[in-house]
Amino acid sequence: MHSNKYTVAYAAVLTAVVGSSLAIAVSGLKPRQERNALMANRRAILETVMDVNPQTLEVDYPALVTERVFDLAGQEVSGVEAFSLNLKDESHKPRAEQRLPLFVFSRDGVKRYIVPMQGAGLWGPIGAYLALEADLSTIYGVAFSHEKETPGLGAEIDRPLFEDRYKGKKIYDEDAKLEPVVVLRGSGNNTAGMPHAVDGLTGATITLSGVSQMFREELSRYDRIFASLRQSQ
Amino acid sequence: MSTQIQIPPNRTAPLFSKKQRKLLSDPIGDNNPITIQVLGICSALAITTQMRTSLVMALSVVFVLACSNVAISLLRKGIPERIRMIVQLMVVAGLVVLVDQVLKAFAYDISRQLSVYIGLIITNCIVMGRLEAFALSNRPWDALLDGIGNGVGYGAILMVVAFFREVFGAGTLFGYQVVPQAFYDAGYRNNGIMLTPAAAMFVIGIIIWIHRARKPKLVDIS
Numbered sequence: 001m002h003s004n005k006y007t008v009a010y011a012a013v014l015t016a017v018v019g020s021s022l023a024i025a026v027s028g029l030k031p032r033q034e035r036n037a038l039m040a041n042r043r044a045i046l047e048t049v050m051d052v053n054p055q056t057l058e059v060d061y062p063a064l065v066t067e068r069v070f071d072l073a074g075q076e077v078s079g080v081e082a083f084s085l086n087l088k089d090e091s092h093k094p095r096a097e098q099r100l101p102l103f104v105f106s107r108d109g110v111k112r113y114i115v116p117m118q119g120a121g122l123w124g125p126i127g128a129y130l131a132l133e134a135d136l137s138t139i140y141g142v143a144f145s146h147e148k149e150t151p152g153l154g155a156e157i158d159r160p161l162f163e164d165r166y167k168g169k170k171i172y173d174e175d176a177k178l179e180p181v182v183v184l185r186g187s188g189n190n191t192a193g194m195p196h197a198v199d200g201l202t203g204a205t206i207t208l209s210g211v212s213q214m215f216r217e218e219l220s221r222y223d224r225i226f227a228s229l230r231q232s233q
Numbered sequence: 234m235s236t237q238i239q240i241p242p243n244r245t246a247p248l249f250s251k252k253q254r255k256l257l258s259d260p261i262g263d264n265n266p267i268t269i270q271v272l273g274i275c276s277a278l279a280i281t282t283q284m285r286t287s288l289v290m291a292l293s294v295v296f297v298l299a300c301s302n303v304a305i306s307l308l309r310k311g312i313p314e315r316i317r318m319i320v321q322l323m324v325v326a327g328l329v330v331l332v333d334q335v336l337k338a339f340a341y342d343i344s345r346q347l348s349v350y351i352g353l354i355i356t357n358c359i360v361m362g363r364l365e366a367f368a369l370s371n372r373p374w375d376a377l378l379d380g381i382g383n384g385v386g387y388g389a390i391l392m393v394v395a396f397f398r399e400v401f402g403a404g405t406l407f408g409y410q411v412v413p414q415a416f417y418d419a420g421y422r423n424n425g426i427m428l429t430p431a432a433a434m435f436v437i438g439i440i441i442w443i444h445r446a447r448k449p450k451l452v453d454i455s
Contacts, residue, residue, distance in 0.1 A: 007313040014320060018327040025331055029338040036341040123349070148349045152282030152402070152428035155346065187425070202425050 041083065048131035048141040049105045049112045065114075066104045071096070072221060074228030087118040088125070091221070100221060105131070112140050113229070115222055119214025122206040123148040126157070128214065130166075134233075136226045137172035139181070144211070154207030165191070165198040171219055178223050180215035183208040249378075256378040260386035267390040268441045269451060272358040277391055277437065278430040280350045284407045287395035289336070289343050290350065291388025295381060297328045297354055298363060302380030305368040312369075321364045322355070329354045359387055394436045402427030 002010075042061045046052045053060070067082035072095050082101035090098045103114035113136060117128045124147040131140040144157040156162055166181060173179040179196045189199045200208050249257075266272045273294075280290050304324050305312070312320050333351045336344035344351065354360065363383050368376040399405055401424045404412035412421070426432050445451050 002313040002315070007316055010311070010313050011316055011319070014323060018323055022327055022330055026334050029334050032338040033334070033341075036338065040341060145345075147345075151280055151286060151346060151350075152398075156428075203429055 038083070044143045044145060045103050045114050045116075045129050046105075048114055048129045048143045050107075064105055064107050066106070068102045068104055070100050070102060070225045072098050072100070072224060074224040074226075087116060087127075087218075091118075091217075098221070100225060102222075102225065103129075110134075115218070117214050117218040119210050119217065121146050121149045121157075121210045122154050123150070126207065126210055126214065128211075130215075130219075132171070136230055137170045139166045139169045139171065142166045146207070149207050150204075153201070153203040156201055156204060157207060157211060162201060168195075169198060170195040171215075178219060180212075180219045182212040182215070253375060253378050256375060257382040257385075260379075260382040261389060262386075263448065263451060265386045265390065265444075266359045266362075266383050267387055267437065268444050270359075270362070272362055273387050274437070276350050276353060276357060277387075277394060278433040280347060281391055281395040281398055281433050282402060282428050283346075283399050283405075284392065284395045286343060286346050287391040288388075289340065290347060291384070291391050293329075293332045293336070293351060294354055294357065294359070294387055295384030296332060297325065298360055298384040299377055299380035300328050301325045301360060302363055302368040302376040303373050305364045306371060306373040306376035309369050317369065318361075318365075321361060325360050325364070326355050359383055390437070390440065393440060394433050397436050398427045398432055402432070 039057065042065075043052050043054065043057055045065065046057070046061060050064075069077045069080040069082055069085070071077055077099055080099055082103065085099055085101050087101075090100065101116055103116070105112045105114060111134045113132045113134075115130045115132065117130060119126050119128075126144065126146045126149065128145065129143045131142065132138065133140050142163050144163060146155060146157060149155040149157065169181045171178065171180050173196070182197050183200045184191065184197055185200055185205060187200055187202045189197075191197050191199050260266055263269065267274065267277055276290065280286050301321070301324050305321055308320070308324075329352060332354070333344070336347070336351060363379060367379045371379070396406070399407075400411060404410060404417075404423050412423075
């Protein structure tokens with residue numbers, strides 16, 4: 001049997017060794033991880049509107065995308081970095097202080113508006129980039145992301161199979177009233193002739209109701225911004 | 234009196250003695266951690282929807298098992314008996330965090346798909362089981378072989394399960410379409426239940442059944 005002193009010293013030394021080697025590894029890898037995350041964000045934004053070539057992403061993104069920031073009343077705000085905004089933090093602020101980013105893609109006279117969204121899935125946060133046509137109602141494309149949805153079930157939201165179901169759907173009805181797209185329960189629903197609904201995924205009900213809720217909550221915050229953009233068009 | 238010269242066993246022992254080859258091969262077959270010991274089932278059910286994620290998971294587990302086995306084997310004489318499990322846990326947790334961080338830096342997409350399950354290698358019973366049962370009482374080289382053997386045994390089952398789940402659940406292998414479009418045109422549909430964890434249970438159950446049916450001596454072990 002080892003003495004108490006030995007046991008305590010052993011634990012202390014082992015903790016220090018494991019802790020410091022992890023700290024070195026993590027801080028060494030951090031720049032790469034942060035770059036990966038930023039590039040993944042930019043790529044996700046561009047992927048909603050075009051085929052992305054990862055090699056030229058660094059040049060394409062600044063050339064094609066303008067980052068704009070608005071307040072809830074639809075006024076453009078200058079001096080705020082769009083990527084520095086944490087959507088979740090913003091949604092907890094008083095309404096007058098909330099800032100919402102909007103990414104405007106334009107190429108060869110074609111304009112698309114890309115709205116970032118965040119919400120809650122089953123196990124953790126989910127997010128999406130929603131690309132709208134110039135009419136600010138028709139969905140051109142959407143790219144979902146998630147942190148820890150169940151692989152094969154909720155995690156399927158970031159697959160083209162699911163994302164493509166949003167193409168051509170509309171977020172405003174004929175009377176220009178906001179009518180975000182909802183996900184139907186289960187899969188195999190026929191959504192032809194339903195511009196505000198998409199087919200769901202079996203086994204991913206909670207993740208998908210989170211997706212529907214995200215569309216409802218986030219788009220209602222952009223309602224005034226869309227209105228003022230439409231006026232200025 | 235015999236004139237035979239006693240050879241020190243360590244000097245001339247081949248790199249892979251028969252016993253050491255068994256350390257590698259046993260966990261892949263007759264003493265498989267998943268199908269015989271029924272350990273590590275949790276992650277085997279969770280991440281086997283795709284071959285690619287399964288492969289990365291399998292490699293991560295092989296790495297963690299091999300390294301932690303060697304580390305604990307090297308430390309085995311100095312580890313205070315009373316805190317040995319905490320020491321094991323710390324070595325394992327350190328290695329798992331390292332794997333997680335490396336994947337985030339170099340295989341960002343896959344690390345996002347595997348999400349929590351890399352972190353959960355810490356609680357994979359196979360890892361702690363091998364440390365307790367083997368590394369604490371064996372030399373580093375043997376412990377390394379045992380770790381690799383068990384990791385590969387786990388990974389092999391993962392790949393088999395993922396193969397069936399991905400082919401029948403999504404019609405793809407490693408993300409590439411293998412079920413031809415003509416099948417879908419003829420009315421074939423991907424089987425959604427293969428994507429649920431329940432299907433992994435069925436597949437593992439069938440593997441265990443076949444395994445034991447072919448080797449009756451395994452039937453009474455567990």
